[in-house]
Amino acid sequence: MLERPVRxxxxxxxxxxxxxxDIRTPPDDIVLLTGLDGxxxxxxxxxxxxxxxxxxxxxxxxxxxxxxVLTLSRHASSVRSFVGGSFFALGPQGGIMSGEERDRxxxxxxxxxxxxxxxxxGMAQAGQLPPDPLFVEWLVLLGRGDLV
Numbered sequence: 001m002l003e004r005p006v007r008x009x010x011x012x013x014x015x016x017x018x019x020x021x022d023i024r025t026p027p028d029d030i031v032l033l034t035g036l037d038g039x040x041x042x043x044x045x046x047x048x049x050x051x052x053x054x055x056x057x058x059x060x061x062x063x064x065x066x067x068x069v070l071t072l073s074r075h076a077s078s079v080r081s082f083v084g085g086s087f088f089a090l091g092p093q094g095g096i097m098s099g100e101e102r103d104r105x106x107x108x109x110x111x112x113x114x115x116x117x118x119x120x121x122g123m124a125q126a127g128q129l130p131p132d133p134l135f136v137e138w139l140v141l142l143g144r145g146d147l148v
Contacts, residue, residue, distance in 0.1 A: 004028070004058065004131075010035040016046045020053035028058040037068045041075045048076035088137075102141055109138045117142055 009022050012035025023031050039047070047054075054060060062083070064072065069087065073080050110116060112134070120138055123129040124147040129139075139147050 004030050006030045006032055008032045008034060012036065012038040016043075016050050016053075019047075020050060023054070023060065024056060026058075027056045030059045030061065031056075032061045032063060034063050036062055036072075037065045039068065039071065041071070044072055044075040044079070048078045051076075051078040051082055054079070054082060106138070106141055109134060109141075121147070 007029050009019070009031050011019050011033045014022060023033075072083075106117060113120075117138070120129065120135065121142065121144060124135075124139055124144070129135050129147075139145060
């Protein structure tokens with residue numbers, strides 16, 4: 001659905017300098033950064049000093065535990081501002097949204113795009129869904145993350 005390769009980079013196995021090089025080649029794919037849960041305060045501070053090294057045309061997804069998010073927020077304020085409000089909780093039970101919150105968000109998405117959930121599912125199954133993060137969210141909320 002994203003129409004681009006996704007590359008996994010284990011940030012816990014390389015230096016910050018190597019990490020910067022790893023995420024830049026190629027520059028336009030989607031990078032999933034893992035291994036960040038093992039970052040200590042000094043590692044987050046080093047990444048924070050090199051925040052501009054995270055800037056690239058392709059997306060970066062940081063896979064973090066909730067404790068790592070807290071450590072990032074405390075010791076990497078520049079990275080935290082770079083991420084902004086783009087934090088999403090994922091879990092085996094569908095995250096932390098209640099059923100009511102989930103339904104409300106699905107209604108918001110349907111109104112925004114003027115589409116039904118059934119139509120979005122059909123488009124995803126046909127490979128015709130635009131590569132928009134909101135459609136990814138929609139599929140996940142519908143319990144169909146497998147279509148992403």
